[in-house]
Amino acid sequence: MTEVQGPTPTGTSRPYRTLAEALRAHRIAEQNHAFITAVTDAIGIASYIDRGRYIEAIRRGEGAALHIGRTYINGFTEGEVIVYGSTRMPMRPSEGRPPYLYVLQPSEFAPAPGAKPKRAAAPRTPAAPKAPKATKVEERDYGVCDVCFMTRTPSGGCGCD
Template sequence: MNEVQGPTPTGTSRPYKSLTEALRGQRIDPVNHDFIRAIVDAVGVSTFIDRGRYIEAIRRGDGAALHIGRTYTNGFTEDEIVVVGGRPLPLAPSEGRAPYFYVTHPSELPSAPAGVARPSRTAGTRAPAKPKSEPRAPKTTPLDERDYGVCDVCFMVKTPSGGCACT
């Protein structure tokens, strides 16, 4: 999980008025909104800033700012325990922001239920992808060549019609 550090690509940053505005502005999957809101409430965040590829969430007290991306939230310390939904979150070491740790959002987890209901799209957005077609049957291999015999005159292999080059 490498993330670009610093201001937005244009060199500017702007504060968001609320977490809801920030999540909408970054186009974060609505399935993750409640999860991110629970993290922000558990940690205590005062300000949200647009950093281009992620939201920088400034904590009220001590601690590093959280970086909220589309698929992760980064900025936890190794000994920090964040409880969401009655269970502690599994933290993984950050590749681009050592010594901090990150948590993957629920929509990206392989153990997420297959039928997770997502909000329907409104007019003006892309149509849903076509369903995958059934897998094709494996190609059949050609049959072994048939033996049509050998010509007694020129010793060439006979064709399926029974002829050869000499007739």
């Protein structure tokens, strides 16, 4: 997970009034909105700023700002634990912001839309015995016509008859 640091590509950084406005502007999947809201409410966020590829969430207290991308939230320290529902979310080391950690949003764990759910394999039944393979029939040569040089049919005829 690598992310570009700093202001937006145009060099501007505009603040958002609410988290909902920021999530809509960055087109983050709606199924992740509840998760992101729960995380930011638990941490305590003072403001949200557009940084181009991610939303920068400035903490009220001490600590690094969170970077909220389409599929991740980055900026957690070693001691922080994210629990969503009853699931403890796995934290991974950040490649772009060491020593911080990041967590993937729940949509990354869900199956792709339109994907068929996996079914358990049906129990195998013993296969019926196979019939022996037929041996290859030897091709016969019926000769070639002396006039038209076509192969003769089994009845002895050709194209010029």
